[in-house]
Every structure is written in structure tokens, then in C-alpha cells.
Amino acid sequence: MAEKVLMKGNEAIAEAAILAGCRHYFGYPITPQTEVAAYMAKRMPKIGGTFLQAESEIAAINMVYGVSATGKRVMTSSSSPGISLKGEGLSYLAGADLPALVVNVQRGGPGLGGIQPSQSDYFQATKGGAHGDFHMIVLAPASVQEMAELTVKGFDLADKYRMTAMILADGTMGQMMEPVSLDFAEGEKVEKPWATNGTKMARPHNVVNSLFLKPEQLEKTNFERFERYETIKQNEVMYEEYMMEDAEICVVAFGIASRVSKNAINEARAKGIKVGLIRPITLWPFPEKAIAAAAEKVKKFISVELSMGQMIEDVRLAVNGKAPVTLCNRTGGMIPEPEQVLAAITEAAK
Amino acid sequence: MNGKRITIFSGHYGSGKTNIALTYALAERAKGKRVAIADIDIVNPYFRTKDSEAMLAEHGIRLICSEYANTNIDIPALPQDIYAIVDDRSLTCILDVGGDERGALALGRIAPAIREEDDYDMIFVANRYRPLTATVEGAMEVLHEIEAACGLRFTAIVNNSNLGAETTAEDVLSSVAFGEALSKASGLPLVATAVTEPLARALSGRMAGLYPIRLQKHL
Numbered sequence: 001m002a003e004k005v006l007m008k009g010n011e012a013i014a015e016a017a018i019l020a021g022c023r024h025y026f027g028y029p030i031t032p033q034t035e036v037a038a039y040m041a042k043r044m045p046k047i048g049g050t051f052l053q054a055e056s057e058i059a060a061i062n063m064v065y066g067v068s069a070t071g072k073r074v075m076t077s078s079s080s081p082g083i084s085l086k087g088e089g090l091s092y093l094a095g096a097d098l099p100a101l102v103v104n105v106q107r108g109g110p111g112l113g114g115i116q117p118s119q120s121d122y123f124q125a126t127k128g129g130a131h132g133d134f135h136m137i138v139l140a141p142a143s144v145q146e147m148a149e150l151t152v153k154g155f156d157l158a159d160k161y162r163m164t165a166m167i168l169a170d171g172t173m174g175q176m177m178e179p180v181s182l183d184f185a186e187g188e189k190v191e192k193p194w195a196t197n198g199t200k201m202a203r204p205h206n207v208v209n210s211l212f213l214k215p216e217q218l219e220k221t222n223f224e225r226f227e228r229y230e231t232i233k234q235n236e237v238m239y240e241e242y243m244m245e246d247a248e249i250c251v252v253a254f255g256i257a258s259r260v261s262k263n264a265i266n267e268a269r270a271k272g273i274k275v276g277l278i279r280p281i282t283l284w285p286f287p288e289k290a291i292a293a294a295a296e297k298v299k300k301f302i303s304v305e306l307s308m309g310q311m312i313e314d315v316r317l318a319v320n321g322k323a324p325v326t327l328c329n330r331t332g333g334m335i336p337e338p339e340q341v342l343a344a345i346t347e348a349a350k
Numbered sequence: 351m352n353g354k355r356i357t358i359f360s361g362h363y364g365s366g367k368t369n370i371a372l373t374y375a376l377a378e379r380a381k382g383k384r385v386a387i388a389d390i391d392i393v394n395p396y397f398r399t400k401d402s403e404a405m406l407a408e409h410g411i412r413l414i415c416s417e418y419a420n421t422n423i424d425i426p427a428l429p430q431d432i433y434a435i436v437d438d439r440s441l442t443c444i445l446d447v448g449g450d451e452r453g454a455l456a457l458g459r460i461a462p463a464i465r466e467e468d469d470y471d472m473i474f475v476a477n478r479y480r481p482l483t484a485t486v487e488g489a490m491e492v493l494h495e496i497e498a499a500c501g502l503r504f505t506a507i508v509n510n511s512n513l514g515a516e517t518t519a520e521d522v523l524s525s526v527a528f529g530e531a532l533s534k535a536s537g538l539p540l541v542a543t544a545v546t547e548p549l550a551r552a553l554s555g556r557m558a559g560l561y562p563i564r565l566q567k568h569l
Contacts, residue, residue, distance in 0.1 A: 006364065006479040006514055007480070011481065015481060114422035175397070179513040179514060
């Protein structure tokens, strides 16, 4: 499909997953991500894939565990409250070192909250998401095109490192429509000698499990897993810099907040304010080196978020006290206007 | 789109029904008619006719819309005054029916009365740049699913092929053949190609049947 098509972000995720070789989708409807499931329901039967509307989010994530154990590419999607329900399964996937793609099209919380866009699951996504020592790779798209591209990337990273990759989008990204080119290469193929896909009487049984009978063994496995995380931190960080060359103020924002911020930065530049943007594309691993490098020359940082301020903690860690970091935010399903971000930039420039 | 008492716009979600319905409602109102626009989309959570509430009120167009639209009450509710569409025959009604066959199911509630009165058009809005309606076969599938769900037959097609803000004149021109092929396959007349007002100016004289639409503001 070389020609561009007009897609919702949710549809772009679904089609990109199919292009990446995913033939198994399990989910449960919840606004604002339901189009992922609706699209899969239409497409999967036509291409010999499996779409199953599970009886709950918990069932869906455990079906993901089962298919992943056989070595097949598999995904589920939900929105904030549904991701909380999947928490146990996310931890089990991590404990069994199983690759999976999990999509969170965030809405306002806590609790049932609302259906409007939010980024307030940042802590949940980047700090593990459930019990135990683990991380997920967290990818934050800022356009419908990136919804598609990061989905393919997410499958590749999940397979490469045998872990969950999460697309951390928000309601705006899921619902907005933009032209998309789906003309990208199919994802990388990774051998999975650990998969429980039949011994054919030619090898010992593979075991997929997250239970360790001896604490020494669990400790060793956790140490090994965190060594793998260090490799990911070295090799897989992604971010975009925008007008940072001469910037004296640095806005840090991801997803929809980065788009609002770019508008504000353009207006501030027109007024002569030297401001730029660092947009994390991977939220875990976080682009801490890029922000630390910026902290050597930038006078002030502003974290723009659709939450009460969650990423700001990682920004502060990276800045390491070298410059003040302030928050510019809306929450509960509200989106900051460019004027609000511009006012924060103008204040910082005083 | 020829001034029937009830004009229904339906199609795949994201086909552009709402913008066309709003434009058509304004045109009917400009003729001095009593006009109501009914948003009976029970699927789409975000982009609703209610976004244009103030503009409609300003033009004296009645909005029939679930009181839960654009709130956090995430239930597929129908507006309580949906029966005004069929009970008040002095109203010119424009219906915005959302979201594929699941959305069209809601229309089934008043479809018997609409059939009985028999003064309606039902327009299939098609966008060939949407992945599930990119081919005539795909569009026909959606068309038949909607008809089966609501119990009404389409009477015409509007080609609304677009790539959002990036749509070029060439994108529109190259979609005409799709609109004509869909018309042939369905046996329904292709009554218009909907484009934004700037594109209508750019395409003036280069193709027939242009229907300039004004875009709803949202977010």
C-alpha cells in the first residue's frame, strides 16, 4: 500500500500490527481505543488471523500470554482502567520473559475517570505497571503515522528483548484522523528457540513459567533481566529535538502535549524567545542523556503534560539540579491550549 | 440531496458524514425552512455534531442530540426527542447516522415511520482514502451492512474522498472514477463530490458535481 490512506490512530495501530505479522488479537471494548478491536474484528477473519473479544481485560492479557508462549506475535489493547486490570498479566509476561505488544490509549483517571485524553498513566507504564522487578519498553507516538510505525517497532523490540512493549498513546492520538503511509518494511524476524510450539520429538520440552522455587534462582533471573534492561538503555532510546540548537528554555513533552508545545514554541520564537523541545519517543528507556546534555546549556526546563506531573520527575532526575524544572499541565481529560504553554514559556523567559 | 423532508447521511465512520450533514442543514435553513439536525451517532465518542451547538443555535437550527454527547457518560444513548423527526412533519430533518452498521442500528427504531411517510433520501457518504472503503467491494460491504442494520435503502451516493487537511485537488480528481464505479455497482446515482471550500475553488471548472462543505471545529 504505497498510497496514503486516512486513518484514525487506533486503526493505524491495528493495520500496522497486521503488517508486522500479528495474527492474534485479544481485547475488550473501552473508549477511546475500541476502534482497535473493531478494526481487528473486521480484518483478522479475512487474513486467517484470530480476533477474540474476551470476557474481560484480564482474560485478554492471559490469552496474550498463551499465544506469546508459542512464539507468535500477539497483541492486546485497552485504555487506562482496562490496563490496570491487565496488571497481573503484564507482570506474569515479564516473569516468563514473553514478548507482547500492549496498547494503552489513555483516558482521564483515577478510577473510571472519563473518556477524554490523558497522559496520567505515565508512572504506571514507565515504572513497571504491576508487581515485581520489571520494566516495559514504552513508546509514545505523536502522530497517526507514528502510531503505525511504533507499533511495528514495538513488535520488533518485544521479540528482540523478550519483553512487553507498550504503546502509550492518548485519546486524541487514538481518535484523530491523519493521512498515513503504510509503506514500511515488515518487522524483523527473530528466532524463538524457547517457544512451546511442539518438540516434534526432536528436542527437550520448553517450559514457559514465572514461578521460581528457589529465591537464589529468582534473584539470578532478575539480575540477568536487568542486565538486558541496561543494554536497552544503551541502544534503544529514541527522542526528537526541535529548535534546540540555541535554546535557552527547553520544553519536554510527548504525544499530543508535544504537538501543542510545538505550536507554542513557534509563537515564542516569533517573539524572539530562544526555546526548543525535547520530545521523548521512548518513555522507557527515558532520554535522560539528551536531557542531561541540554541541562549543560539550557537555563530552564518546562515539562508539559496531561497529568498532575509525572514525567517531570524523570526530567528532574536527568537535569540533576542544574536548572529549574517547572510544570505546565492540564488533567482529567483536558488538553493544554498553545496559549497556556506560551504563557509558561514567556514566564520562564523573564 | 434534493430537498426531501428527511435526508439521512450514513457511511463508514470517519467518512465525513457530520460535516456534510451540517453543510446541508445550513443550506436548507437558508431556504427559510424549519430545520432540525439529529445526531443519532451512538458509536463515536469524540467528534460530534454537538461540537457545533453554538453555530447551529445562531442559525436557528434545532439540534436533536443525546444529552450525554461530549460528556464522560460513555453509553450509547439516543436523544429523547428522536421521535420529533417522524412526528413533526413540518420539520425538515437532517440525520447524521454514525459508525457503520452498529451505528445504523439506532436508526432502525424510527425506520418504519420513515418508510411509511416515504419522503426521504438516504445518502451513502464514501471516502476511498479510508482503508476499509478503499475499494468498491469494501464500500459495497459497508453499504449493505448499514442497509441491513437500519432497514432502509440508500437512495444516492456522495463521494467525500479526502485525506484530511492534506487533501489535494489531484486526490479529489483521482477519486471520481471510484465514485462512478461505486455508483455503477450499487445502482445508485452519484449526486455530488464533497470538497472543502478552498478545494472547491481550486477545482472549479475542472470537474462537475462539486459540493463545497464547511468544516466543523473541534478540539
